Amino acid sequence: MVTPPSQPPGNARHCHALRLRLGTPADAGVLAERFARLTAPGGFWSERVPFASDDPGGVRRRARELARPVGAGRGARAVLIEYTDGRADLVVVAHRAAFDGRSLRRLAAATLDGAAPTDEGPPPAWTGNGTALPEADPAPVWGLGEPGPGDDAVARCLLTLPAGTDPDPERWRAAFAAVLGRYEPEKPPGRAPGAGLLFESDGDPDGDPGGDSGGGPSGAFSGKSGRASGRASGRASGREWEYVPCQAPLHPLTITVGRGPGGTVELRADHRPARISEPVAAQFLRHLAEAHRRAPGSLASPDSPDTFDTFDIFDSAERERVLALGRPPLPLRTTPRRIPDVFAERAAEHPDAVALLDEDTQVTYGELDLSSTRLAHGLRAAGVADGALVGVCLERSAELVAVLLAVLKAGAVYVPLDPAYPADRLAYLAEDSELSVVVTTLDDFPGPPDLRALTPDRVRELGGDGTDTPPPTGAGPADAAYVIYTSGSTGRPKGVLVPHANVVALVDATRDDFALGTTDVWTFFHSVAFDFSVWEIWGALLTGGRLVVVPYWLSRSPERMHRLLTDRGVTVLSQTPSAFAQLAQEDRTRPGRLPVRLVIFGGEPLDTRSLLPWLDRYPESRCRLVNMFGITETTVHVTAGTVTRGLALAGSKSVGRPLPGWRVYVLDETGRPVPPGVAGEIHVSGAGVALGYLRRPGLTGERFCADPFGDGRMYRTGDRGRLLPDGTLEHLGRLDNQVKLRGFRIELDEIRSVLAECPGVVAAAVTLRRTDPQDAATSRIDGYVVLSGEAATTANPTAHIRERISRILPDYMLPATVTVLPALPMTAHGKVDFSALPEPGTPAAAAGAGVGDGLRAPEDDISGALLDVWRRLFGSTVGVSDSFWELGGNSLLAMRIAAAVRERGLPPLDLRMLYLHPTVRELAAAMAV
Template identity: 50%
Template sequence: MLTSSPRPSGWEPAGPLGEPALPPDAGTIHGAFLHRAQTSPDATAVVHAGERLSYRQLADRATAYATGLQHSGVRPGDRVAVRMHRSADLIALLLGIMAAGAAYVPIDHSTPTARARQVIEDCAPALTVTDRPPADEQLPGRTLHPTALHPTAPPAPALPPLPDDAPAYLIYTSGSTGRPKGVVVPHRNVLALVRATAPGLGLGPDQVWSWFHSVAFDFSVWEIWGCLTTGGRLVVVGEEARTCAADFTALILAEGVTVLSQTPTAFAGLMGTLLAAADTVPVRTVVFGGERLDTRGLLPWLELLPPPACRLVNMFGITETTVHVTWQLVGRAEALDGSPSVGHPLPGWNVQVVDRDRRPLPPGESGEIAVGGAGLATGYWNRPDLTAERFAPCPVTGSRRYYSGDLGRLLPDGRLEHLGRLDEQVKLRGFRIELGDIRSALLGDDSIAAAAVVLHRPVPGDGALDRLDAYVVAEPGREETARTVRARLTDLLPDYMLPATVTLLPALPLTANGKLDTTALPRPATTPAAPPVLSADNTAPETDGTARLVHDSWSRVLGAPAGPDVNFFDAGGNSLLAARLAAHLRTAGLAHTRIKDVLLAPTPAALTRRLTPTTT
């Protein structure tokens, strides 16, 4: 059975249906943006750290970048890699790249150099733009600082119109062989996404969006271009606010953010601070994506901010199908039911659930989710075999579809239930991760004979506690420790792919068929617990009050105490848990604790020293 996009019951347009969200002749992302710059030049386009750019100013800056890129040799059809911090200038550069006829290839600024090299070597960009000193990057090919693109020469000749099927961006996702794969998405897909969602979500010039996610995560495509092509105002969320719920809430309130896009895990950490200001919260739409949503956790929000005051929209999507595929309004009934429904397909998209032979299954039977329609990517960059395998015709209709590897089930009313993954790909805090990618990095060292990686969810519904656990077997005669193994990975993998624990084993457990037996893997090895250090006569030193608060809060957040010199992140911590630890310490009486304190002082002893008031 194929389900397409009848408007779900109760789903009415969120705003007045005046002018279309995009001009009918808009064929490119930058073209749709320039239309807004021409019709509302003085409207605010982007806000970041005190800087406010109008649509005219952003368009002028983008045009300057396009000219600089052309004078630097960038031609239509090229790719330009970008490794910069989140800023208004980054948005101008992305627009400039597209206006020059090229596709942007985003690389998060925190990505290790080895991983960045893999992406650049694979996509062969005309150049890489980085806001770090280019000489320090040690990346292949031409590398320029954005200031080198400020044109001193006259404007370059106008380019012919770019076709709507030209690539707009390549976003790299984790690959099971250890080699990341680039998904090529054309301009028309992004515009189709905006046209499909604008009436239902009321997208337009009166909306204020937050840009929270990494530019290398396709949720950012929705946040940036969904806003700027419909005339909205985009609020760039800085690194400090991204990791502190109180600071992010303050930014939302100050800027009047109305459209908030979040992974469920991130929203769980933000919801409490927003609800504390429920009477003044400006948010009118929360869009969830990136990972499975447990709707039961939204009941407190729905009690204080029920529809139509604020609408919660659960959207299932895949990078290969242009960010979003389906949408589901979440009300009190859905939250009480805890349904895994992700709703109906967007207008222009369609969904099937298929068996192992890729033949459609009837409602109620589970199988692989296959997606067709307006969002299908061009394919994988320079990977024709993989493209042919995953983007293939339906054996019944012959229409092109993307076979996702996700497990799902159609309901009789055409809604889709998302039930997880069919393979080793997992989602952790919004990031798609191939466990085989991490395993490949482990096995890349000649001292490791075998390795396995599993996703551990100790408390269902609490994504902050989810973690990756690695198990390794050393080559005979080689001495290895968990610390040295993990240290090597930090040079190869981004933070979100680093295992929280590394356990050394004499051998991996196997099933009778010779496959890894994940059920027989032992409990992960963690750092031995120890109480806070006391003085020689067993009395508390002057810092013991703070030490006790740190120790108790640490134990509550991580579920186990630790010695004074144990690193928070080596003990299973992550940025979300660091935010939770800071919040717990503030509640316990250390009112000025911020997440940066945990990041800069990640052991109990160091954190105690940092938080202990100094006396003069």
């Protein structure tokens, strides 16, 4: 008996094996000598086992040997298994880098028959093609569950098709290619696919047990159909044989087509649970069977005029199951109504309950109802008619809420404008929306000459004593309630028309699940020009809750914000993840606990892992965390998902399931539903779809269309996502050049367009960069420009560019850096190569830095400490005369400076001081007073 060697290292994915049944006894020594001449010494051993060849023990023993890998250096190994019934099996395992399928067959035959030449050595084919197989795609694909540690074992599922199913491999290849094309529509040519196809046959009458069914040494075939190889068994040349193409799946999912009893066809899926979920592997088999059934027979021909797009992979039942995943678990119970009518009911029910808290001002529901009614009469007296668009440009306040409600009571449509916007942007929005009236306290509101600017006090005067009854109006629930402008790729913002019924439906869809009611206290935290404010204002007032106004300066101070939440007893808090991260950090320094019971996240992607410290202090039973996905065109929110500790630990990207009344589809480029777990473009239908874009019929027709799978209209979001088999949606980012930054949806092309319009700029590019991948607060926008010869010679040209764009773009859209390049790098297709854009220098350093004492450490303690904090944030070249905002500062970094100042024991830093005194020198002087 020859003793087996120790197990050599090897990669099972790249090894294949052949078993030949010997009907007569064999001399192990002779076989070992022959095998050593053909390969390398020491690769052969024999073993007598205490089982018959057909006993379970014998079956397990040869299966174990067929699965034992061999390293590429040795190339091949063999074992002779001798059974108690006088039979024997020769098992030969080889690494494909050394022996292809045909070489493996010849090696086994020569070992048994002694047919190899002895003088010249083995034929070249016996050493294989000498090339290593491609590695499997390491990226997870399709519908992952939440795998646990070590959950990487290969699992299997089986689907049996009826007798008479066409077994032709070419037809199966065509069907497989069609299905894989639907599962991997974004895979570029040449990239390793996420699945492979195997074939089993009934035997090889020509005596070729080792041939690769793919036709090449590695069993590959072209197209999106991935890799094909074969597991074959049968009788050939008088011997029973079995061929195993790979000892472990080369791909995350491997499909085997084989024969079953009674002439049936069996599909078997081998997959790794940590990479492919069980439901997705099973559905792949169903889709493959349906595609094979529907595939035209001509697809098997390379000259076929048919394409994979001519048939679907879903049968009617499967199609319905896929569409059902995007439907809400509960129906929507709502009645289309106008916002002021629902508010009037809450005011009548609890007229003395507090509706608004604004610093020292307290307004009851009855008082807000009366005040807004008189303002509505004043608007009517000012000429505002049903359906008119009324601009509202006021600071966040109780008065702002009263004016918004008054506009709706007057039958008009409010257009929220942030007073912090640059004058040019305000002028554009007023002109684009064709405002005739704007309610504002700004002394010189920019706009067309015929625009009438009225203060709230003047509107009240126009209304006179009036009446307690709102003015009559013909506006209905289907008419627009507001127009909110979003960033546009054409270089200018676009207005979204949202009707009353949508807002009422949003409140009704969430009221029961979130247990919203009269005991809740909400925050009005966000800009009125950001649609998150729609949820905050009307979510509170239409459910009888109390709305706490958060002034802008206070919203930028986590310390003060935390105190306000405690003092006001806030229970419902809406936050972007970036803002919440600062608040949560502040909370960890406080001994007590906040009264918040519900936190709603929206506006930007949420890193659920960042919530673990919060969950340590506030268990799920005490405070519910809800991640919501939505956009202005679908009325703020579309889906909702509770973030549990398990989801946070797994880093889940789930945004939950659709709200009652909303529907979600994930479609491919041709508008077909993609399989569950596969990425595509998110489309939204149902109660939240807006009326369209203001005076942009072409764009409205492009993005809003009839729902092909149900009633009503559907909106193409431009967001990438996938529906998982359990019906939850994962949001995977944007398909276009749009980004989310601190809750605002920004078209980078809009910023690029404004840069390109600057005098002397001949080309421009804009990118979003995060200097710390784990920290959303470090996200910033960087701009790049190419200047004309004359502009390039001017002194400090980027200062002129920044000054001009600051008059057009709001602060949150301003690039932190503007870098001049001789030319923009281009790809082979003539597009900007963003990966080749250089790193910008220290953001917007002041022109005086480095001159005199610009970079020298100041002598007084406050200036020195401030400069050290700024240099930790922006780099060592920061000087005492550099502006915080020109360095790329933002509100979140301002919060960090305030926290760092507090930690160093310096005088408290009021963030208002930072806005008024943006340099180290100015700020230190103000703090020393």
